[in-house]
Amino acid sequence: MTPVGGQGSSPGAPRAVDVARLAGVSQKTVSRVFNGERYVSADVRERVLQAAEHLGYRLNGAARALASGRTRSIGVVALGTALYGPASLLIGVERAARDAGYALRVVNTLEGDPGGVAGxxxxxxxxxxxxxxxxxxxxxxxxxxxxxxxxxxxxxxAAFGGPRAVAAGVGAESLARAATEHLLDLGHVTVHHLAGPQRWFAARDRLQGWRAALAARDREQPAVIEGDWSASSGYTAGHELAAAGDVTAVFAANDDMAVGLIRALLEAGLRVPEDVSVVGFDDIPVSAYVTPPLTTVRQPFDAVAQEGLRLLVQAIEKPDAEPAPAGDPPVELVVRASTAPPPTDGPYPAAGSRDSAHAPPATTD
Amino acid sequence: MTPVGGQGSSPGAPRAVDVARLAGVSQKTVSRVFNGERYVSADVRERVLQAAEHLGYRLNGAARALASGRTRSIGVVALGTALYGPASLLIGVERAARDAGYALRVVNTLEGDPGGVAGxxxxxxxxxxxxxxxxxxxxxxxxxxxxxxxxxxxxxxAAFGGPRAVAAGVGAESLARAATEHLLDLGHVTVHHLAGPQRWFAARDRLQGWRAALAARDREQPAVIEGDWSASSGYTAGHELAAAGDVTAVFAANDDMAVGLIRALLEAGLRVPEDVSVVGFDDIPVSAYVTPPLTTVRQPFDAVAQEGLRLLVQAIEKPDAEPAPAGDPPVELVVRASTAPPPTDGPYPAAGSRDSAHAPPATTD
DNA sequence: CGCAGTCATGACAGCGCAGTCATAGAGGGC
DNA sequence: GCCCTCTATGACTGCGCTGTCATGACTGCG
Structure with missing residues (x-):
């Protein structure tokens, strides 16, 4: 049958040689123009561009990749989840990649799929x-x-990605530490932690940061409750913590869990922040508007994506250069109304005095 | 250099001809095996696969694309936003594409960028x-x-994508209609609408659904407030609505805005749902756990992505076949605690009676 | 037994680019 | 004016695969 030409588009798509003919130059010169190479006179460049425009020419990526050995694309292994953090990171990566002249190919690992990342x-x-x-x-x-x-x-x-991998991180540990310290600074004797699933490195980092903050002040480290990032798991954890009876401050490993947690606390008759303070993690868009507005830490997804991609592109284009390690981005704690000093009269007031939970708390952005 | 290779990488990567030599067959036969073509004996297939494994061979996609004219990849134009809806759709599309044997290339349109989609x-x-x-x-x-x-x-x-485009939708209009009808069924005289930005087709559909529901029952259509999907815009709208003074029911075009809206209503001294009922849209993960748990409609992202991709793949592989239009997926209304019958004593009770807003509302699902 | 059909394989020719090398004119220094 | 460098261009080749066609070996059937 008719051989199909073009890269998925019309068979009769114009090729560089067509442009060349029209511009009265060689195919190679067309290639030069489209690759921005040196040694093309302004005159010729102009003629080629016009001819190309006239014909609707576009470079064939497959042929280019075959001839050059480079695809100019970057692959992303993402999690198949709409969680705010991963999604934001993906967006940042896409923009950074495009800015660097690379296309993005995305593959999701289906959670629970064994050998997901490797596959x-x-x-x-x-x-x-x-x-x-x-x-x-x-x-x-x-x-x-x-x-x-x-x-x-x-x-x-970085080691996760193999011996020569580079890494960039959101500085989760220091963020977690800052969140915990915020609670300690308010006067809480200790801080409970509602952790993320520990198979996630991100969850481990946050746990570590929490531990570090407590250890630095010689505070007792209460047993950790492990959630699965979902508000639902936070809700379950909240009921457990409420039953424990001695909780005045909780650091949740993400905002979703914090929301579920708060809901459970409210249902148990505890006020937030009067009886229990809660800090989240991520600063998802609704955090400022839930009741009470959530104190949380904001992750610098964009900066991380940009910095990380810079390193990656450098590793691609200048394999020999020493990869300058990314500096940890600044910690950003967003204090809203879900945290306050611990209750002075003991955490568990007589039932019925929950009148102020709905008072409009000051919402610092 | 090191053994294993991708195709933009090590120059010494094994090629089909190397595999062929090792297996004692022609290069063409290797190609046959890797494309699952008919007419390869089991014996030969096995030898080829072993040889390939031994050498760490993998097909060079660029060469394949060049020779065949097909890249086996699908491009996605996504919004550079971490909003739950778009992110969920992307995930669904990725999975469906992979299942169909296509890789995914993602490009984000930066919101506000003129000619974004076209670019x-x-x-x-x-x-x-x-x-x-x-x-x-x-x-x-x-x-x-x-x-x-x-x-x-x-x-x-579909017309948006050109004359030959296919389309699949989440059935936003009927979902919006169901949300509005839910409020009317509860006895509300009319329902206000906090719309999404009207440049979005999705926002228009929801507006239409709302209008249709009201029109069907001859209800007055209050002025529409337009938000920008963010909780923040919902918050602003909430204060406006509270000031308006005659609102008993609001349908917000997404959950984020609903959350901001509710916060503003609470701050204005109105109880949800006793004084004002609120319905959201999307069923984002935290919706079940905010206070009060949000009544909302769930969009069938996965089903839509799957169905849509089926159509697209069919259009790619069998251009002649008539595209069977996708049937509208079922409407799923999730009733939680943010909706209730309108207040019998008029919407604006004496201040101070806000005690029950924290009572644990039944959370369906 | 002979001929048509099926099955299994190989030879060969591009796909549309970028790399390499050759070539030729335009300066530039002495 | 000679040689040398820099600029600008083209001819040719090959990247690694798939499509097409040719070629046998084998079936089955009249």
């Missing part, structure tokens, strides 16, 4: 990418990937 | 894709795209 990476290698971003990977026991193209790991140790 | 589509065409998914586009005035590869439009009229 996703395989599929990216099959597609042919110049570099790979592994976003917020889950520890699946596999020690590390072994790939021989540059890898960027976001939100996990 | 994004251009960049996908440059990359070479077999089909394009335009997810929840914003109406930018451009009548429609003109592309000569198959296009799937999600959450907007």
């Amino acid at each position: 996703a990476v395989e599929s990216l290698l099959d597609q042919g990418v110049d570099g790979i971003v592994v976003s917020e990977p889950i520890d699946e026991g596999s020690v590390s990937l072994s790939v021989d193209i540059p890898v960027l790991v976001l939100g996990a140790p | 994004a589509v251009e960049s996908l065409l440059d990359q070479g894709v077999d089909g394009i998914v335009v997810s929840e586009p914003i109406d930018e005035g451009s009548v429609s795209l003109s592309v000569d590869i198959p296009v799937l439009v999600l959450g907007a009229p």
